[in-house]
Amino acid sequence: AQVAKPKRGKGEAQVAGMRISSPDRLVFEDPPVSKREVAEHYAALAERILPFLKDRPVSLLRCPDGVAGECFFQKHRTQGMPEPVGTVSVETKDGPEDFISLSGAAGLIGCAQMGAIEFHIWGAKNRTLDRPDRLVFDLDPDEALDFAAVKAGALEVRRRLDALGLVSAPMLSGGKGIHVIAPLKPKAEWETVKLFSRALATLMAEAEPERYVATMSKAERKGRIFIDWLRNERGSTAVAPYSLRARPGAKVATPVSWDELEGITTAGAFNIASIRDRLALPCPLREASARAVTLGAQVLKRLEKQVQE
Ligand code: ATP
Ligand code: MN
Ligand code: MN
Numbered sequence: 001a002q003v004a005k006p007k008r009g010k011g012e013a014q015v016a017g018m019r020i021s022s023p024d025r026l027v028f029e030d031p032p033v034s035k036r037e038v039a040e041h042y043a044a045l046a047e048r049i050l051p052f053l054k055d056r057p058v059s060l061l062r063c064p065d066g067v068a069g070e071c072f073f074q075k076h077r078t079q080g081m082p083e084p085v086g087t088v089s090v091e092t093k094d095g096p097e098d099f100i101s102l103s104g105a106a107g108l109i110g111c112a113q114m115g116a117i118e119f120h121i122w123g124a125k126n127r128t129l130d131r132p133d134r135l136v137f138d139l140d141p142d143e144a145l146d147f148a149a150v151k152a153g154a155l156e157v158r159r160r161l162d163a164l165g166l167v168s169a170p171m172l173s174g175g176k177g178i179h180v181i182a183p184l185k186p187k188a189e190w191e192t193v194k195l196f197s198r199a200l201a202t203l204m205a206e207a208e209p210e211r212y213v214a215t216m217s218k219a220e221r222k223g224r225i226f227i228d229w230l231r232n233e234r235g236s237t238a239v240a241p242y243s244l245r246a247r248p249g250a251k252v253a254t255p256v257s258w259d260e261l262e263g264i265t266t267a268g269a270f271n272i273a274s275i276r277d278r279l280a281l282p283c284p285l286r287e288a289s290a291r292a293v294t295l296g297a298q299v300l301k302r303l304e305k306q307v308q309e
Contacts, residue, residue, distance in 0.1 A: 015039040016046075018082065018109040027066045027117065028250040033272055039112040041244060041252075041272050046105035048283055049119070049242040053108075056125045057088055057099040059237050060111055061118035067246040071117070075099050082110030088126045092235075101126055117246040120237035123193075124186065129234075131186035132193045133292065135166070136238045137201065138228035139177040142221045147266055153212065153225045154178040158258065160200055164299050169288040170258065171241055172267045174251035177225075179238060181255075181285060183292035190234040196295060197229035199303055241285055244272060254278070255285035 013023035013036050023036035042049070063071040077087040077098045084106035087098045102108055111119070123132040137157045141150050154170050157180040161168045168182040184193070201214035204227055213220045214227050231238045245251045251268040252275045270278070293299070 015109055015112075016043040016105060018084075018106055018113060020109075020113050025066070027063065028248070028272075029066075029068065030248065031250060031271070031273065033250045035112070035115075037272065038117060038244065039109050041275075042108040042112050043105060044276065044279070045242045046108055048279065049108065049240060050102075050104065051283075051286060051289070052241045053119060053121055054103055055088075055101060055127070057090055057101055057122040057129075057237075058240075059120040060100065060114070060116040061120065061246055062115045063117050063246050064115040067117060067248070071246050073120070082107075082113055085110045085114075088129075090129065117244050119240040119243045121240045122235075122237055123232060124190075124234075128186040130189055132188070132190060132232065133184050133186040135182040135184060135193060135197055135295075136231040137180040137182075137197065138173075138231050138238060139180070140221070140226040140228050141177055142223050142225070144223055145225065147264075149211070150176075150178055150225060150267070151261060151264075153227070154180050154261065155258075156204060156208075156212075157200070157227070160204060164200075164302050166293050166295075166299070167288050167291040169255055169285045170261050171253055171255045171285065172264065172269055173239060174243075174245035174253045174268055174270070175247060176267055178261075178267060179231075179253075181288070183285075183289040185292050185294040188295040190232075192300070193232050193295060194229075196300065196303060197232040199307055201227035201229040203303075203306055241283075242275070255283055257284040260284075 013020045020039045025035045027033050027035050027038050059073050059075040077100045086101050086103050088101035089096045090099045123134050139153045158168050161182050166182045168180050171179040205212040205214040213224050239253045241255050243253045250272040252270045254270040
C-alpha cells in the first residue's frame with residue numbers, strides 16, 4: 001500500500017477530470033507515447049470500451065516503468081487506488097475477495113494513472129458471475145505461421161459457430177493472433193460453456209490436425225495454431241476490446257467485421273493513433289452483442305451429434 005502523499009504541482013495533468021502524475025513520462029518508445037497519452041486513449045475510447053468492460057471483474061497489466069520495464073498483472077483492488085476504481089466481491093477457493101471492477105470512464109483513467117496499460121476482462125458480468133455472456137476462442141499461432149493462416153483459422157471457428165446458430169466477431173489481439181468472440185445471453189453456467197468451447201476446439205483440431213491443436217502443449221503447436229478455449233473458464237480473462245497492448249508499437253486490440261478481416265494483414269493493424277479513425281464507424285463487436293444467443297439444449301445437442309460422429 002502506498003502511504004506517500006500524492007505529489008502536487010507541475011508534474012501532473014488532468015485528463016477528463018482525473019489527476020495524472022508524471023504525465024510526460026514515456027510509456028512506449030516507438031512510437032513515443034507518454035503516460036498522459038495512454039490516459040487520453042482511454043478517455044477518448046471510454047464509450048467504446050465500457051460496454052465490454054464495465055461491471056465485470058477486470059485484471060490490469062501495470063507497467064510502472066513503461067512497457068520495456070517490468071509489468072505485472074493485478075486483479076485485486078488495493079488501498080491507495082484512485083477512488084473511482086471500483087470493486088466486486090468474487091467467491092474464490094479462499095473465500096470472497098475484492099476484485100477490481102469499473103463502472104465508468106473515471107475508473108478507466110484512474111487505472112491509467114496507476115500505470116495500467118492493458119485491461120483484461122472476465123467472461124461474465126458482476127450480477128451474473130456464474131453465467132458467462134461471451135465465448136472467446138483465442139487463436140495462438142506458432143511463430144512460423146503467417147497471418148493468412150490465422151485468418152483461415154478464425155473463419156473456420158466462425159463457420160463452426162455459425163452452423164450451431166451462434167453469432168461471432170473477430171478481434172485483432174494487437175499481438176500475434178485473433179480472438180473470435182461469440183456473445184452469449186447469460187443463461188448457461190461455466191461448466192457448460194467450458195465443455196462447449198473445448199468440444200468445438202477439439203473437433204476442429206481433429207478435423208485438421210496438421211493445422212490446429214486444442215491442447216496447450218508448446219511442442220504440439222509447432223507449425224500449428226492453438227485454439228485456446230481455456231479463456232472460457234471461471235476466473236480466466238481475455239484482453240478487452242480497445243485495450244492498448246504493452247508491446248512495442250502501442251498496438252490496440254481491435255474488433256473488426258468479418259468482411260474487413262479479409263483485407264487485414266496483421267493482428268497489429270491498429271495502434272494508439274490509427275484507432276481514432278475507427279471511432280466514426282460502428283463497433284462490429286457491439287453489433288454482434290446485440291444478437292447474443294443462449295447456449296441452450298438445442299445448441300448443445302447439435303454439437304453433441306458432431307462429437308459422436
Ligand atoms: P496474442 O494474440 O499475442 O496471443 P493474447 O492477448 O491473445 O495476444 P495470450 O498469451 O494468448 O495473449 O493470452 C490470452 C489471454 O489470457 C490474455 O489476453 C490475458 O487476458 C490472459 N492471460 C495470459 N497470461 C496471463 C497472466 N499471466 N495473468 C493473467 N492473465 C493472463
Ligand atoms: Mn492469444
Ligand atoms: Mn492464449
